[in-house]
Amino acid sequence: MRAVQACGSSAVLSIGAAIISDIYVSTERGHAYGLFYLAYWLGPFIGPMCGGYLTEYFGWRWMFWFLAIYGGIIFLIILFFLPETSRKVSSSTGAYSTIRFNPIAPLKLLRYPNVTLVIIYVSIISSIIHLQYISVPRNFSQRYNLSSSTIGLLFIAPATGCAFGSLLGGKYSDFVLRKKKAENADFSYPEMRIYSAWSGAILAPSSYLAYGWLLENNSNLIVLMILWFLGSLGTLVVFNSMSTYLVDAYTTRSASATALNNCFRFMVAGTVAILEPLMENALGTGWMFTFIVSLGVISTFFVVVVYFKGKEWRENDDLKNMEQ
Template identity: 45%
Template structure:
């Protein structure tokens, strides 16, 4: 293959390149990474240093984009968990039922999973990330302000829906931004940093919500969220560049015989078509089960610790710092571990890598997830010292995020050109699982007991682990079979 053809293939493959692509970078600070990529590259220095390619931007610029993306990603989960301490007060203020009051959380979680389908389809169809961020945060601010002014529970629920639609865009588009800017072997670390934002939100949300509700009133939660959204919108407007490099060989609309890449059409349901591929559907099974366990735990933490250890509501909020700290540390360490496993696997395979190699980094995490959550449940059941279940929450959160980082990065690498759609499907299925188990957790726990409920869920999760095992060994065959037609 001559250099002209290589330049053409790179310019049309902007969104993501496969992990087994011969990606190189000539920057001095990336030399170590470049040496670990395939030695068969014929890409010229001039091609690699294309200033229009976001992957070739200066390191500081790429890290700044990563920081803004992570910061924006914090808003959606923060806006969800920040209301946990104020549900009862809102119920009393509006003189409504507990079901409708809990709907403030349930509706938000549901649409936090559904809305990214539309954002992802729009981004992939119109080759833009920046415009999606600007539109989504504008919608988020409008919904948040009207929530704060609501004088009925129905208006509050409706605006929570709008708020979720606006805040959730970054959860899928953020993955596309990272794949725009970072080479495949850098993405594990980049995703680890990116997910710090979405993981910090659930950690600080209940703590902030509790204190704001006690001292200022629950409506002040919404004014604070509106200010945060406004600041991020201003930051994106003035400092965030477009990272989606459009293909250069879009067909001439007057040329009906062109074999060039076809322009994509906007179809909000298009991400759902990815579920027909086993690489996607089997991985999603595991992610959905693990998120069901997380939200089962989140819903039961308050009543469990209050009933067993007789702690106050503010103390319960502080207990959430245990898994949250595990999430944050696991996100950083897990990203580096994921990249390390991929690099070592490529070395053992004569410098040739493929996305499924990354999945071999999850097995240790899967083991400790099982141990941590089973121990957590039976520590509570046995009413052991409060420190033991809190430690189990930390180790469970740490292990879970190390696995989630790897499988999310795999979805991006396995579906080139469709990263935003792949992560949107991920968000949809996990949000559906989270919303379901948020509602059934209390009767489920009453039926089987606090120890048994986590044992049952972990036994179910073994199905997901088996699915990951199958993808790690069969995924390469499936991916090579479908990749040629995935963008059709």
Template identity: 45%
Template structure:
């Protein structure tokens, strides 16, 4: 029997209603539409969602949501900071432990590997059990304690092990922050909110090498880890006292539509493979492949800068740290402008289409950045190859950083818009694959650079990135149809 409601169902009622609706040429239960919202309805005048229950976190006061956003943005700083604060000190670490440049690069690649792997556990657990706050606290403990041990160790392999655990704790803040934003903001506000989240992320990315260079030169590289431990001790009470639980649990507990009907409860099971299974969806896998080519630039650049700037430009540790200002400022500006422009594109579309939109509309905002990225990084490689004046690689680094975040902000927000109920898992996956690839990039960077030169290394990466733009074009053109016709039933089954 078909039930045809006369009004739009609330998020609670969607779990109960078994009305058949047509998406393309496939009939699907409304309860599956929460995983693949092919369109959303907004109030035309206010552009806010019109079906939210009063207690939904999206209806919390603006000041409360702003405080939460600031807290998760601050927490998001520790992952990139912990990565980049290490770079200016790699030569000092190599000399202190009497090891090789390859082993030091292994310590970097291991950190990146666990930065991408740990969020798979965290994202799946957080989405399954609807727990953001407590997972934040556990993650910060896993970050702070190993930071103290790193400051005390005398063996390079113990340092690498502790850095791996530290990476697990710090990287969790990224997918948790994405989940919190999905919990408290409506889609037309998420681009701006993600801009603020990644503002914190790239403040950490920007400040890390500056702080690392100064500490390594003035106090010794062990103070890099003491500094991280202090940051962890500040964030722990901040999260404990000021971050409420943002996940609204009752949307997963359906209520009966009539007194005679029993209450049916969905018992969710934790499955670490849930984020991995999202790779079965073409619009997810193609987007992530493209993003991996951007991460290749970012990580190879970070590994190359300390060595080349020390050997070719004879810069000190502190000045090497300052050169990271160029991409860092580019990240900051690209994140904020990209987020704002992404929201503008989506809002403009909704105003012209009676308040309706679909996630692929947001991809209209990325094309400028897609072209800027390979040009900028290619110029960076050849300016180093010919030992051009320092200003040329600096400008190239800034433009590459700007383009990278101009694109990344919109593509990450696209994933959250497409799968809001799996937001933390989607973000975890979008970090996992690029980090796995980055581990490979970092390990082979020095051998490749020695074999073909830094100019040709970045030329190859630029060509791969340029070709992969076609994948994002395919997502833009086909993504809506894929979600409507092919993958609805599949993702519902994957989450059981």
């Protein structure tokens, strides 16, 4: 049932990305995606805050009742406030389409090197958040003797970081794109947006590296929360810039690009969730974060390559398509 629920929620991301691509121009798209992903990223952090209190004071049974009621309310909202989803197209127009639905069509985008490299980078850098998320309950209950409800409150720090990172990252992404277009009035290309990711690409790994080693040494809780906030902020700056770049580069296939990005990102996150306890037991907290952060730093080279070569790759592929 959890897998079925995830299928529904993941569809929202792809469809939402396609809608934003359709109704916003490129210089406003970053801010629009910042608002869109704000709700998505806040969910995993608000959930533990609520779940911690429900579990500690009411028990697991009441938490699942809450989820059932919550899901039922959402279903009713969709049913009554999104009536356009049930409308049928009139057959009197005589219009028809020869395009067939192909569920694996998004995989074809992997033939483009810029898409593949960006997805690898985004998957690795965002997996750090999931690795940290999985490690929080055990570390803070054992090291600081915190209750479930108190541990839930700790997620205020990353939730705030994600909120600022998503909103500010989106605005900054659009600002950089407009500035680059102004400097190159004769031409513009999607890779210009990648420049806005550099600040987050530096902030996120450095914050998480310091967080890992300070947690290893049971450092001050406030310092850890500040680092968690900064790491989440930097990750969302990167995520927003690179995800919006994929849409800018393939506007007619924005839903497929977003779906492919999320597919691999969630696969990596799932793998991290399985391996986190094993890695932390084998390496220790500090070296575990050092390892995953090192992978993120190494994969930053992929973004550099896309920044300088992406335009050339896309143009060459367009020429091949024209020849065919």
